[in-house]
Every structure is written in structure tokens, then in C-alpha cells.
Amino acid sequence: MSVNNVDSALSAYSVENRNTKETSNSDELGRDVFLQLLTTQLQNQNPLEPQENSEFVAQLAQFTQVESLDELSNSFGDFTGSFLSNQALQASSLVGTSVTVPTSHTLLPPDGIVSGSVDIPASTNELNIEIYDANGSLVDKIPAGAQSAGELVFRWDGSYAEVNGELLDWQSSREDVSSGEYTFRVSANLNGEVTQLDTSLSANVNSVTVGADGELTLNLAGVGAYSFDEVVQFN
Template sequence: MNEVNSIANSSLFSEFSIDDKTKDDPKSNELGQSAFLELMITQLEHQDPLSPQENTEFIAQLAQFSSVESLDKLNNNFDSFTNNFMANQALQASTLVGRSVTVPTDRTRLETGDVVTASVDVPASSSDISVDIFSESGALIDQISLGIQPPGELVMRWDGMNAEVNGELLDWQSSHEEGVAPGVYQFKVTTNADGESVQLATALSANVNSVTVASNGGLVLNLAGVGAVELTDVKQFNE
């Protein structure tokens, strides 16, 4: 695991540098502090000796220069704060590599000896909830009947051979006595509502393979069997 984290951290801070992601292209029409000062000095050197600049105008320019200097320092401090914040956030996110998170999706990858956790939002009017599990090729692998469930969050755990709902083992036998092979599986959860079959929203657990920084500075988790998912879309961090 240390080797995985080392590789992830190296990739995170070299290929996806925080500075590179937040650095703006220089704008040719911006007037910086040094350019403003040079312009003011040039103006003083070439002023008309018979009609020199009045004190009020000079003081106004000095005040304007002071404002430019203050804004420049403020921008530098804010950029430094932003970079430090993002670097700290990225470092914390990199510790998720190898862990499991739950995200809104209908497919994930099951590894040998692993368990997939499915979180389902059950509406108030529902009955005969069933779960169809498909292989990556689209073949139906298993059908699990959950019967009538109370409204709210339903949590199902499946290891390819057994299933439990809300912590209780189901009296259900998989058609695969030895369990299914490791791979990507799709979950389709349906119920009968008002006489019609309705598919329910599902969130599944998935392992974090790596963490990257998006072009907008946001953090993206690369999940096994799912793909790229923004950190803000994570519903739960699993133990």
C-alpha cells in the first residue's frame, strides 16, 4: 500500500501540478506595479516646464500607485493561500487511494473476496423491490427479490454469492454457488409504484485507484469499474 500511495502522490504533484492548474496566461493589456511606476516617472520627466503638473494631480497619481501596489500584494497573498489550500486538499484526497467510496452509479467492479455495497432510495409507495445484476457484456447474472421495504435508504451488500439487506442475510441462493468472477457488474433496482415498474436511483461502492487534479482545480477520483468522479459527488467514504 505504501508503494501505491507513493506512486499516487508522485503522479498527483508532478503531472498535475497545482501551480500549473491555477496559473493564468499573462495578459498583455494588464498594467503592473513596475509599469505603472515607470509610466508615472516618464510623465514627470517629460512634463512641460512652463506648465508643470499640479501637486493635487501628483498626489492623486501617488494614491493610485499605492492602490495598485496594495491590490498586487493582495492578489499574491490570495494566490498563495489558494495554492496552499488546494495542495493540502490534494494531499488529503491522495490518502483515499486503495479505499472504498460510495457514489451515484449503476455499475462497479467486484474483486475476489470483496463486497459491493448498494445504497437505494426507496420511495414511500413501493413494493416488490428487485435487483437485477448484469455482467459487463450485458448478460443477466443474478436476480434478487427484496420484497416490500420501508421508505428511506435501503443498503444491500453483495459478494457475488450472498446478499444482505440492512444488515440481515437474505434467504436467497445465488445461481453461482462458487461466486462470480471478478469484473464489472451493473445493478438495476426496480419496484412497482402505482402498478408501474420504476427504476430506483442507486449508489454503489467502488475502490479508488488514483486521484487527479482537474483543469478547474477540482479533485477527481478514478474509481474501479466506474471511471472519473468528482470528489464533491462522493456520497459516503467507506471503512
Template sequence: MSQVNNDNTTNSILSNLNIANKNKDDKNSNELGQSAFLELMITQMNNQDPLSPQDNGDFIAQLAQFSSVEGLERLNNRFEEFSGSFMSNQALQASSLVGRQVTVPTEKTLLFDGGIVSGSVRLEESTNDMRINVYDEAGEQVSAIPLGSRPAGDLSFRWDGQNVEVNGELLDWIGGEEPLPGGEYRFEVLVTQDGKTEQLETALSANVNSVSMGDDGRLTLNLAGLGAVNIGDVKQFN
């Protein structure tokens, strides 16, 4: 498995994957090439029993079979070249993710000093009471953010440890006198519908520390505070 980090990411992953300068394996010396096959067939014709010669159809069948095998071999070679090119492009894309933020399904993430945590939830139905509770690493509630009535649909929010912006609008609600310090925080988004309170699934932002690429070309993001996350689980590239 290859890993991409901040140190010369592009050259590192290409070197580790050995894509850019990949050497082709030497052909097996026992492999039957086209010229060898034709020479063998001519020798077979010269040495066949004149009283019982091989039917022409048999020779044609041999040629057709060899042509099919040769065509499949060329197709496999082309596919390997295409696969190598695809993995090379994946490697270049992976290197650009390091240092950026992505949004993934999770309840907790890291807030860096002076940074912002962005998140999103989806309301299947409208609600007359929505709120976000924030807990620190010790499990103590450090913030309670009332959002009031909200229509059905996607809702995004940004939190800097003090103030909250919802769907691009800064709330009048003000947090503490000072922003909360950086650290790990857990977010609980609650809605009340028909007298019942339900917790919604949240997606939060996290920093990409490094990217790992498996031999099969699959990318795994190593996120700050969260660990390894499959790139297919990413909801948004920030």
C-alpha cells in the same frame, strides 16, 4: 495534469504540481517599484515649470493611484499563496483516496474475488414489491434478490456475490451454493408502485485506482471498471 497512484503518492503529486518547492518568478526588470516611483515624482517636481507648477492635488492623485496599484499587487500575491496552499492540501487528500472505495451513481461495477459491492438507492415512496436483479458482463441475469415491502427513504445494500445485507440486516434469502466469481456486474433495482414497475437510480461502490489533478486543482478519480469520475459526483467515501 498530475496523477496520483499507489507509488509514493504524496511526494509524486506534490512534485508534479510543483507546489511544495515552487519557485517564484523573477520580477520584471521594467516594473516600477515604490522607490523608483518616488524618485520619478521628485524629479518631476524639480523640473516642473516654476511659472506653471503642477497642482498639489495632481501629486496626491498620483500617490493614491500608485498606492492602490501596489495594494492590489500585494493582494494578488497573497491570493496566489493561498491558492498554492489550498492545492497542496487537495493533493494530500487526493493521495489518501488511492486504494479506497467510493460510492458513485452507476449501474455497474467490479466485484473482486472475496470482495463486496455496496450500493444505495432512494425510495421517494413506500413500495410493496422491491427487488434487485444482477447481470453479468455478458448480460445474463445471475441473481434475483426479492426485498419485499420497503418504506420510503434511503436503502443501502451489500452483496458479496452470494448473500445480501440490506440496511445492516442479512437477508434470509441465500444465493447459490458458491459465491459468483469476480468480474463486472450490473445492478437493476426495481420497485412496484400503483401497479407500475419503475427502475431506481443506483449508486455503487468502486475502487479508486488513481487520482488526477488538473492545473485548476480539480480532482478526477480513476475508478476500477468505470474510468474517470469527477470527485463532485461521489456520494460517499467508504
């Protein structure tokens, strides 16, 4: 029998073990099975053409490499499972909190406040914050006046407005502003031209979805679904 005929060695191994009572639940070649196969090859090699040592070393090296890759794969799988568990735990802690995301509309909660921010590219002598209800009707116009370049932070509760931590000498003339969805439009006079600025607004996290890849998706009240990476600020 040729020593290089692996099928013959496998056949001999099968004959020797046909009466065994244990049945493997896996088709993978385990360490014990590999060593038994190697022993069977040695027992059935042609004495006139013995197998070279280098061939055994090559087989051992190949098996060791495959086994190492298998262990690495299992370790990575354990790490991935642990990572997803941590992500899920982090996600659960976000429910009920408020975050700020890039959007022009959000929900004013009962007895709550909407906070927002805009980046002003250059100094302006006039900045206004207009607020529209779900029907598109203007319900408030907050005159923020002259502002320098940079980030402007504002807060609004339906009656009072605060800009950069200062309460404006202004009070809404509307007394019927209630909780609901509102759209914010911030415009500034830049070099004689009225320009609308992008806004980021606060919203409450209703629920969080953890994807198969571990990505968190925040489902925000009155806003919709946003990726965790899109959050500008945790309030």
C-alpha cells in the same frame, strides 16, 4: 519645459541614470523608481508654472492603489498555491479507499463486497435486485420483498446478500460468481407498476487527478471518472 510633460521628466530621469550598473529584471514601476521619477519631475518643473500639490497627491494615490492591488494579487496567488497543495494531499489519501457514486455498474473485487443504495419513492410490496455480468447475462436475482419508502442499503459478495443491515434468508444458487464488472438493476412494484430505481454503488479509487482549478476527479475501478462532488458516501 512643461511640468505636465511626463515624457520630458522620464527623459531627464533616463539621462541621470544612464551610467548605472544595475539593470532591472522587471518592466514594472517599483516604489523606489516611482519616487525617483517624482523627484525628477520636481527638479525639472517650470518655476513659472509650478505643479499643483493636488497633482502629486493624485499620482501618489494612484501608485498606492496599483501597489495594493499587486500585493493582493500576490497574496491570492500564494493562497491558491496552498489550496492546491492541500487538495493534492487530500487526493492522495483517497487512493485505495472505497466510495459510493451514482452508477448502475461497478467492479466486484476479489474477496470483496459491493455495497449500494436506492431511494424508494413509496412503499412497495415487492423489490428485486437483479445482477448482470459483463456479457449481459443474469447471474443473480435478490428478492428483497416488501419495503417502506426511503433509502434502502444493500450489500452483495456474489453468494450472500444483505438489505438494510439484515442478512436475507436466501443464498445464491450460483457458485461460479467471480470478481469482475457487474450491472445492478433494482426494480420495485409501485402502485401495481414495476419501476426501475436509480442506484448508487461502491467502487475503489484507483487514482485521483487534481485539475488546474483545484477540482478533484476520482478514477474509479470498473466505473470511470467521477467528480469529487458526485461522491454520495465515503465507505
